[in-house]
Amino acid sequence: MAAADTTTTVWDTKTQQFHGGQDWKFLNNFIEDFSVTTNCLGTPIKALQAARDAIATCHHYPPANQEPAKSSLAEWIWPEHWESNRERLLLGNGASELIDLVIRSAPTGTWKAGPWDVQYKEYQRSAETNGRDILSPLGKEKANVVCIVNPCNPTGDYKSVEEIKTWILDNVQDNGVVVIDESMQIWVGPHFREDSMTAQTEFLEKTFKERNISIYVIHSWTKIWSCTGLRLGSIVCPTIGHCVELKRIQVPWSVNSPALAFLDEVVRDKEYLEETWRVTPIYRAQLIDRLTNLANGRPWEFFGKPYLSWVWADMKDVETAEKAVELAKQAGVPVRSGKPGYERPTFVRVAVREPEQMDVLLTAWKNL
Numbered sequence: 253m254a255a256a257d258t259t260t261t262v263w264d265t266k267t268q269q270f271h272g273g274q275d276w277k278f279l280n281n282f283i284e285d286f287s288v289t290t291n292c293l294g295t296p297i298k299a300l301q302a303a304r305d306a307i308a309t310c311h312h313y314p315p316a317n318q319e320p321a322k323s324s325l326a327e328w329i330w331p332e333h334w335e336s337n338r339e340r341l342l343l344g345n346g347a348s349e350l351i352d353l354v355i356r357s358a359p360t361g362t363w364k365a366g367p368w369d370v371q372y373k374e375y376q377r378s379a380e381t382n383g384r385d386i387l388s389p390l391g392k393e394k395a396n397v398v399c400i401v402n403p404c405n406p407t408g409d410y411k412s413v414e415e416i417k418t419w420i421l422d423n424v425q426d427n428g429v430v431v432i433d434e435s436m437q438i439w440v441g442p443h444f445r446e447d448s449m450t451a452q453t454e455f456l457e458k459t460f461k462e463r464n465i466s467i468y469v470i471h472s473w474t475k476i477w478s479c480t481g482l483r484l485g486s487i488v489c490p491t492i493g494h495c496v497e498l499k500r501i502q503v504p505w506s507v508n509s510p511a512l513a514f515l516d517e518v519v520r521d522k523e524y525l526e527e528t529w530r531v532t533p534i535y536r537a538q539l540i541d542r543l544t545n546l547a548n549g550r551p552w553e554f555f556g557k558p559y560l561s562w563v564w565a566d567m568k569d570v571e572t573a574e575k576a577v578e579l580a581k582q583a584g585v586p587v588r589s590g591k592p593g594y595e596r597p598t599f600v601r602v603a604v605r606e607p608e609q610m611d612v613l614l615t616a617w618k619n620l
């Protein structure tokens with residue numbers, strides 16, 4: 253079987269958006285992937301088994317209504333009001349499918365990211381391919397489509413739901429569309445639901461009624477539950493009518509049987525999330541300590557909230573950052589360069605991983 257030699261041959265860079273997570277397959281000495289923001293605990297075991305078992309049903313179509321996985325996820329998002337909210341929820345083949353679906357279906361006009369100057373690029377890629385005028389994320393001009401990644405990947409910034417509500421009202425035109433990506437918001441902790449836009453049903457309704465602004469909430473489930481290869485995402489629409497419109501243009505059966513079975517099981521795994529909230533901040537603090545030691549007086553800066561699954565590190569020097577990316581790759585522990593896509597060539601994004609895996613990366617960097 254032919255295999256590509258290096259990552260550079262994986263992406264059609266003129267056409268596709270660069271993304272981490274591609275090196276692992278082409279490194280003979282691969283140990284661990286530090287280039288994606290997946291959960292350091294790895295894939296939850298019971299859910300993985302459910303996905304494996306579902307392979308045995310691959311001679312059947314998956315359910316066209318995405319059930320019972322969709323209801324299970326609805327119950328997990330809104331433990332108390334899931335039945336009334338379920339019809340506003342749609343699953344997708346990764347968040348990427350839903351990002352494209354919602355941007356494609358929005359009225360034409362301007363697009364803006366925010367409130368931070370750099371964020372996950374897939375939204376902009378979709379806006380550009382759909383012929384939108386791209387506005388500066390830090391400008392004052394109101395856009396008719398706005399995408400907010402909160403917590404922001406890669407910078408690790410976070411705004412409370414009240415701050416986001418204010419920002420939306422100030423930065424979006426009437427009749428506009430807002431997409432809030434809360435893929436990393438689960439890491440906030442056990443109280444994550446209280447600070448999520450998914451809980452703001454009244455605000456969503458009111459903003460739609462008074463200003464005709466449609467606010468959607470997207471989740472990629474491939475990071476918190478470490479299943480990027482399975483492709484699993486969801487979108488919460490402002491009304492059932494909006495959800496019907498997305499369903500109308502969605503490819504049928506876009507979420508396959510193993511992914512649906514995985515989701516149906518994983519939402520029951522309370523221990524996995526509790527362990528995630530317990531260990532991630534500990535490992536992350538250790539990573540920053542070790543990077544600070546490695547910096548040895550150099551003014552490196554580390555960004556992001558303490559509970560997140562990655563560190564956005566500014567090495568303040570293009571050559572050092574490039575060397576860091578190269579050394580990590582050579583040692584079988586690839587990290588994400590800040591250069592392609594994010595255009596931050598002095599930065600690297602390093603995933604939070606277990607201490608033994610961190611040892612390999614830090615050893616590779618000892619002469620950096």
Ligand SMILES: Cc1ncc(COP(=O)(O)O)c(C=O)c1O
Nearest residue numbers: 346347348372405435472474485
């Ligand atoms: C913030 C954010 N949203 C969405 C995605 C897309 O995820 P997927 O299509 O794997 O669900 C990613 C992937 O890196 C991401 O970081």
